[in-house]
Amino acid sequence: MRKLIEAQAQPALFKPGVGHSVAHESACKHVSGSAQYIDDLPLLPGLVHVATGQSIHPHARIILLDIRAVRAAPGVVDVIVQRDIPGEVDVGPVYGGDPLLAGDLVEYIGQPLFAVAATSLEAAQRAVKLARVEYDILPAQLTVEDALAARSFVLPEHQLLMGDPDSEIDKAPHRLQGEIYVRGQEHFYLEGQISQAQLTEDGGIHVISSSQHPSEIQKLVAEVLDLPLHLVVAEVRRMGGGFGGKESQAAPLACMAAIFAKRLQRPVRYRMPRRDDMVQTGKRHDFLNRWRVGFDSDGHILGVDMLLAGKCGYSPDLSEGIVDRAMFHADNAYFLRSARILGVRCKTHTVSNTAFRGFGGPKGMMAIESLIEDIARHLGKDPLDVRKLNLYRPGADETPYGQKIEQHVLQDLIARLELDSDYRVRREQVTRFNQTHRYLKKGLALTPVKFGISFTAKHLNQAGALLQIYTDGSLMINQGGTEMGQGLYTKIQQIVASAFGVSVERVIVSATRTDKVPNTSPTAASSGTDLNGMAAKDACDRIKADLIGFACEHFQLSTEQIVFANNRVQLGRESMSFPDFIKLAYLNRIPLLATGYYRTPKIFYNRDTAKGQPFLYFANGAAVSEVTLDTRTGEYQVNRTDILHDVGKSLNPAIDIGQIEGGFVQGMGWLTSEELLWDDKGRIISNSPANYKIPTAFDVPADLRVALYHEPNLENTIHLSKAVGEPPLMLGIAVWAALRDACSSTSGYRFSPRLDTPATPERVYWALQECAAFNACQAQEVDRA
Known part of the structure; x- marks a missing residue:
């Protein structure tokens, strides 16, 4: 504290640049409330607000759309339907399939049918409820299983193949198979989706958007208005969070605002209330992961066959790259001598899912981490030992997509964290605790992260x-x-x-x-x-x-x-x-x-051969988490987490550590408390802060220790640093693995229960019941013997 006071007392002379913990450029504005977000901008004269009328069925044909009462509602200035769009109707980011307003067909609950501009947001929201819509209801596919059964996909499947996995699995000394369902995640940014548009004097449009992709906003606005790109300016000063949710799905708001601005010759603001945002915008994809694995008595993986099935929703959006990313990261930190990894993009009549921090990478990693733990329990080993045995290393360094690992830091990083966190001592303490406590059980896990850095679409680099x-x-x-x-x-x-x-x-x-x-x-x-x-x-x-x-x-x-x-x-x-x-x-x-x-140099990927170098380099990390759970209820606490993360030569250690802490907590939320649920009609249940639980300050481990692994990047990146945005999210896997470890302790670590995510207390309780059933079965076998 004395050093901090002395530093604050010194006159501000020279604030150095790269490598120093310089405060965030808007930090003071954030805490004082002077940072301007779009909804903080002064209301321009004549500004109108937008709301949309939404489908109430997941799959149906529209027989009648009567909006006469909407047009006559107080405060309404204009109403548009699909035929009023002057240019392109489709605003899909890569492939088609995302109409700005539905035509004759709707494919998810919440799909916009028409849009209203009114003198206030409240007037617009009241007006949209006055429409009369008649539907011819069609059969709907609502789950990954539905889509797999119907072989209904938004894009063709893609496969990575290395060696002959079927042969290796068949002749392996040990074989297992399993599956895990990994639910998606709501972005829950503090600032919801919002855009503002106004005309320029030369007949163009100036759009201010809360978007991660200004050039896509410019392109799509130009297309829906049938304008050249140079007449559209897209501007972004800051967002109140994005996490991928504003990469492609900010565009419809910008396009809608721009259409009304052009029609009315007035400025337009379109802000989605939180509930509309949670209903109408995509989330992280659910994934159903299935695998078969063959391994030896030490725990070496000899062959693996994986299916990664992503729940894409009704349209492709960014699902091609997301499922590709899941496939590219299905190895995580482990050398797979022989592997088949099949990725499928399932079409469901739900909102089109989209980018989320880590893209598809976290979902692929959950498959291999589940598999590793199953191997460990089958062999009676500590999962850490099986993880270390299978790590990439010199001579065992080729990924299933043909890229060689050039910088080997995983073994040293994990060994250092294992030592610094006292993992082996704490493992013994956890075992003793579990032997002496009837209802409370502790779990401990150390999990690694290897994450490729670059866009998988080459032209974006x-x-x-x-x-x-x-x-x-x-x-x-x-x-x-x-x-x-x-x-x-x-x-x-x-x-x-x-x-x-x-x-x-x-x-x-x-x-x-x-x-x-x-x-x-x-x-x-x-x-x-x-x-x-x-x-x-x-x-x-x-x-x-x-x-x-x-x-x-x-x-x-x-x-x-x-x-x-x-x-x-x-x-x-x-x-x-x-x-x-x-x-x-x-x-x-x-x-x-x-x-x-x-x-970016060096990167390439041949989709026909499924081989290449899609990433310039890899960022690495590892986390150790310790949890305590109550076996009577499934409730738990995360007691401590130790993190060691590889950022190369850090550009700003304070910001990097903040990103690591935030990424870990968001990853922990994805895997423990943030439960996306739909009912059997295709209606999202988790549609507000009341029924969707992001982590709070009380969920953060009481003891959270973060350290940077200092080793310069071998690639010529900016000042030899490494990216730190997405990789830390997957450090949260350590919490899920620790919960599974605690559950397994009730079977004497002989059984690895299924623990789908998020691992809510209810799911943890069901996993404990599965362990209890295993114990009963084992007891019966002993009695028969």
Whole structure:
């Protein structure tokens, strides 16, 4: 505390850039309430608000849609149906299948049928209830099992194949099979889906959106309005959370607002109330994972055959890449000598599921982690020992999709965490505790994470930036990444400050806009800093090269004699302040603006052969979690979690640790408390904060320890750092594994019960009952013997 007080008392002189724990650029604005989100913007004169009328059936043909009473409702300014859309009707991000408004067919409960613009949101919401709709109800597929039985898929299946898994499984000394159902997850961002649109004087549209993908907003708005792209500007300053939910599914709101703005010549705001958001927007995919595995008596995996079936909803959305990602991560940290991994994309008459932090990776990892634990219990081993035995290592380093692991950190990282967390001592303590307590049981688990970094769609692995230096020595950088609280703007600020040796407050990152940097990729796939940071650095390097060339000529110096540091420019034995040097450069007509560009090298993937290198590198981590559960009720607490995570050379340790903590807690919520449920009519039950439970401060482990694993990236990433957005989410698997470990302890660790996720107290209780049934069966066998 004394050090903190002393640091605060010192005058603010030079705030360093890369490698330092600089505060988030909007931290003060966040806590003071001055950070502006879209719904905080002043209401423009004539602004109207939007609501939509929704289908009440999951699959039906519309026989009658009577909206006369809607048009006559108080406050209503305009009503549109599908035929009123001036351009493209479909707003699917990759493939078709996502009409902005339904035509004759509806395919999920909540699908928009028509849209209303009114003088207030309340008036719009009241009006949509006045429509008269008649339906011809059609059969609906509501579950993964329904889709598998009907062989109904939104896209063709895809398979990874390595070796001859059937033969290896058949001749293996031991064989097991199993399955786990892994439910999805609601994004539950603090700021819901929202967009605002207004006309520009040249007949174009300016859209302000809470979106992770401004260029997609620009493209789809242009298409629905039948405008060229240069007449549409999409802008994003910040989001109140995204987590993937605003990668593709922010676009319909922007398109709807833009249509009304064009029709009415008035500004339009479309904000979804929380319940509409939870009904009408997609979630993380449910997955049904099935496997067969053959292994030896030590626990080496010899062959594995997996089916990963994703619940995609009614349309493809981003499901191709999501299920691919699940397949690419079905190995997690383990070398599979011989494997078949089949991914299927199941069509159901439910809302179209979409990106969520980790994309499909977490779902694939749950398959292999379940399988590993089953092997361990079958052989009477500690699951950690089976995990360590199967880790990637030199000589056992090829993935099922043909990519070689180049940087081997997993063995050392896990060994270090095992030692630092006192895993072996605590394992003995947990065993003794369980032997001496009748109703309370403890569980302990250490699980690894290996996560590939890059978009699996190759063309998205590119970024641009625009840097401007003003004559007072201040700098403005614009780039294609969006800020959703994760600290991207702060890291870009640090990268630019470091390039010129100036304090970070000299640099401002302006709102992401498509008229500044075009054709941007979404801020997703953990690539925001990797891509945009390198583009920003490229812009810096271009200006800096011109400045150094000028200084060499003007001061008759060599390049080695020119150093940018501490807000000054060292010029041989003399030095100038950075602003004075920039002013001198301007007077000598040296360009003080530049664009930067970056594209990820090395990556490729051949879908026909299912082989390639889809990732530039891998980020790694591991977590140890300890839990205590009550066998009478299934209730539990997470007592302690230790995390060691690989971030390369950290750009900002404080922000990285915050991302790791937040990712872990969100992953823990996905696997324990956040239960997505639909009724047998296809209506979502978990549609509000009252019946969908995200983790609270009381759920966070009382003892949470996070450390960074310091080893520079072998790849030439931005300052040799590694991405930290998505990989930490999968550290939460340790909590699920610890709960399963506690359940298994009731069988003397001889049996591994099924524990579908989320592992709510009810599901934990059912797993305990399964263990009790196993014990009874074993007792009967002893009696018969």
